[in-house]
Amino acid sequence: MAKNTGNGFRRGAVKNRSQVRTPSGWIKRDTRTGQFIDRKADAQPFKGVRKEQ
Template identity: 55%
Template structure:
């Protein structure tokens, strides 16, 4: 299970989720089981500890 360390990084990997970059440049997180988009990051950069889709 992934946990935030409080020091700017995450301990462990986030499982059952992937991330991809949307056409507008934001990163979105997708549930690996259902394929639904869970969250979109607007502050720039990737989600920490989430596998990137090819």
């Protein structure tokens, strides 16, 4: 399980999730179903979530 450290980074990876960059920002997606889960309001990517090509 991924844990937040409180120092701006996360220990471990978030499992069964990926993120993709779109013109409106970063979107988190479930890798098993392909459904979009969450969208970031700022331009920074999610912490500890793998990036798709």
